[in-house]
Every structure is written in structure tokens, then in C-alpha cells.
Amino acid sequence: MFTTGSKLLIGSAAAAWISAAVYGIAQGGALGSIGLISAAVALSLLAAINVYVRDSNVSAMDHEHFESAAAAQATARPSLWPLLVAVGATTMTLGLATFEAIFVLGLIAVVAGALEWLVQGWSERASADEEFNSEVREIMADPFELPVAGAIAAGVVVYAFSRVMLGLPSKSATVVAFVIMAGVVLIVGGLLGMRPVSKPMATGAFSVAVIALVAAGAIFGLNGERDIEEHHTTGYIAEENECGPQETEADEKASQTVASKSAVAAELTFADDQLTAELPGFDAEFEEITLPRSNPSNVLFHNDADEEARLVIELHPDVDSDGVPTGPERLCTALVEPGGTQLLTVVLPRPSLALDEGYAFTVAGTDAEVGVVVP
Numbered sequence: 001m002f003t004t005g006s007k008l009l010i011g012s013a014a015a016a017w018i019s020a021a022v023y024g025i026a027q028g029g030a031l032g033s034i035g036l037i038s039a040a041v042a043l044s045l046l047a048a049i050n051v052y053v054r055d056s057n058v059s060a061m062d063h064e065h066f067e068s069a070a071a072a073q074a075t076a077r078p079s080l081w082p083l084l085v086a087v088g089a090t091t092m093t094l095g096l097a098t099f100e101a102i103f104v105l106g107l108i109a110v111v112a113g114a115l116e117w118l119v120q121g122w123s124e125r126a127s128a129d130e131e132f133n134s135e136v137r138e139i140m141a142d143p144f145e146l147p148v149a150g151a152i153a154a155g156v157v158v159y160a161f162s163r164v165m166l167g168l169p170s171k172s173a174t175v176v177a178f179v180i181m182a183g184v185v186l187i188v189g190g191l192l193g194m195r196p197v198s199k200p201m202a203t204g205a206f207s208v209a210v211i212a213l214v215a216a217g218a219i220f221g222l223n224g225e226r227d228i229e230e231h232h233t234t235g236y237i238a239e240e241n242e243c244g245p246q247e248t249e250a251d252e253k254a255s256q257t258v259a260s261k262s263a264v265a266a267e268l269t270f271a272d273d274q275l276t277a278e279l280p281g282f283d284a285e286f287e288e289i290t291l292p293r294s295n296p297s298n299v300l301f302h303n304d305a306d307e308e309a310r311l312v313i314e315l316h317p318d319v320d321s322d323g324v325p326t327g328p329e330r331l332c333t334a335l336v337e338p339g340g341t342q343l344l345t346v347v348l349p350r351p352s353l354a355l356d357e358g359y360a361f362t363v364a365g366t367d368a369e370v371g372v373v374v375p
Contacts, residue, residue: 002051009047016040077130079120084113116141157210160217167220234334243312243332245365256340258300265289265297268311268361268370271304275361275368288371291359293351299344299361303336310335310364311344313372316355332364348374 002010020036027033088109095103123137168174192202232249242248266289267278276285291297301311310332317327327349333342352358352374359372 006047006051009043009050013040013043013047016043077120077124079117081113081117081120085110085117088113116145153210156214160213163217163221164213166225167223169226234332235328238328238330238332241330243310243330243364245308245310245335247308247335251335254334255342256337258341258343261298261300261343263298264300265291267300267302269302269304270309270311270363270368273305273366273368275363275366275370277361277370286370288373290373290375291346291348293348293374296345296347299346300341301333301336301344302341303338306338308335308337309366311342311361312364313344313346313359313361314357315346315349316357316359317349348372351375 016036017040020033020040023036024033088106088111091106091109092103093106095101095106119137119141123133123140126133126136164177165174168177188205197205234250237243237248237250264280266280269276269278276287277289278285279289299311303309312330312332314330315328317325317329319325331344331346333344336342348359352372359374360369361372362369
């Protein structure tokens, strides 16, 4: 005799087969027929399985299997993990059509939800005691959940803060906003410390704060970052071939002193339109120095002239098959004021014999130079 579930599945399968036949004869559409036939095959398979297991029912005369019957098992506890898996799968589908980052977030949600769902399902069947099962799950999952959840929460908070900071119209507005926020945190913390607060109230307050922060970060993130003016450096002006005697943005408020440095390869001094070099351990001035190849060399530049000066060196890098240099073409310091000093670290990529012109330290706008030999 068929059970109730078997009757429903057999009837559904029969209806699907009849619908497929009627549709195929009346309409002749391949797509619709394939869909109905697929549904009929699936329902027929489910009906066959259900007939075989008889709805997992146990005969009233089979007393030995009462305890192992499905109806005798405890129902599964409510869980949000299936919802997380479904949301993750939807997010992955959305990410395939939009951005890679959305797909990655969906994949993370699916993996995390599936693992949590698996652990929960296993723990619910560890014993007949629900309290013991909960303890088993905590022992298994907490060492992984708590650090990961803490890292995710910290990352969300930091990222939301960064979106708010970069979304405010100016740096001053950012400072004012965070001063006000710090004051609010201080006041709320003081009030919480003055009188006892219930756990639900504290949890609710912190939840509201986190939601507000995440919402603000999302709003500012969607609006985009404010326009931040690019600050030029000596590397930028060297790349743009602006290492001349004229003042640039990179020269504004440039340091004119250098702290005590070890491993200085040479000290270059510019005075009376002449550039001379002094080497550690030698009590003399040189017009040519030797520096190692492919190793960093620190050079101090002293400006003893009456005007600002800039030290420059052309690096003559190799070029690739498209004629593009494989490294920086030159290096230079910021403008050095009279009596000032700056440090320049150079890495010379090729030996001097491989060059037509050779290496040389020069002072922009003058003929002063110190030759450099690279073995």
C-alpha cells in the first residue's frame, strides 16, 4: 500500500509526464518540452525513492526500530546558516555580472555558511542532550569563530572609518568630525560607567553604533573620495625631467639637514661654482669617485654656495624591447638652501664601460660635476 507522500509524488510525476506529452504535441516547442520532461524525471526519481523507503515510516509491529525512526529524532534547531549560504550564492551570481570583489564576498559567505551549517548539524546529533550538544559545538567552533569574527568586525570598522575620513570634504572637516565622535564616545562611556546597564541595553547601544558607522561608511563610499591634491616628490620631478635649478612643489619645506649617517660613500660639496668630493678615510678632495654597481650608495650633498642648488645624476638604465627604460632615468635632490645638506641614495645599474657618456654628479644649471666610475 502506498503512503501519502508516495501518492503525492507519483501523482505529480504523472501530471508532469502528461503535461510534457500534451505540450510537445500541441506546441511542438523543444525548450518547453525539455523543461517539463526534466521536471517529470526529477519527480519520478523522488517518487521511486519515497516508495522504497515508505516515507521513512516504521511499521507499528517493528518495535526494535522505533527509536531509530525519523519521527523519533529531535527536530533540528532554527539556524541562519542556510540563509547565509543562499545569500552568498546570490551574491556570487551578482558578482559574475558586476565586480570581482562582490563574487569573492559571496564565495566567502557560501564557504563560511556551509562550514557553520555542517558543524551545527554534526553537534545536534552528538547526543540526546541539547545542552551537551551546544557545549560540543562551542568547543569545536569557538576557537575558529571568535578570532575570525573579531578580525572581520575590526576590518569592517576600520574600512568604514576610512571611507568616512576620505569622503569628508576636507582634512579640517575630518579632524572636526572625529573630535566630535571622540567626545561622544567619551560621554557615553562615562554615563555607562556611572550607572549599571543591563546586557541587552549595552548590546543594543553598541549594535546601533556599529550600524550607524557601517551605514555612514557605505554612504561616503558610494559618494566617492574627495579630490586629494597630489604632492610631488623628488622622484616625481626626476621622472618628469624637472631636475633643474627652478623651484618646484617638491622643494617646498624640504629638509635642509641630515642626521648622522653611517656607510656614507661620499660627501659632495658645491662652492664657488665647483663640485668636489670627499671620501671617508681620505684627507683630500676628488673630482672622480668610484661607486659599486647595483648596490645602494649614500651620498651627502652640502651646498656652500650663496644660492640654492640641486644635485642630479643620470642613471642611463637599460631599455626593453619597446624602448621603455627598465628603471628610473635620473635621480635628484630637492633644492638645497645655502648651508644646507641633503642625502641622495643612488643605485647604478650598469658599469661605466657599457656607457658612452659615463656617470657624473652634476649641479643643475651649472657646469660643476664629479665623475663616477662603476666597475
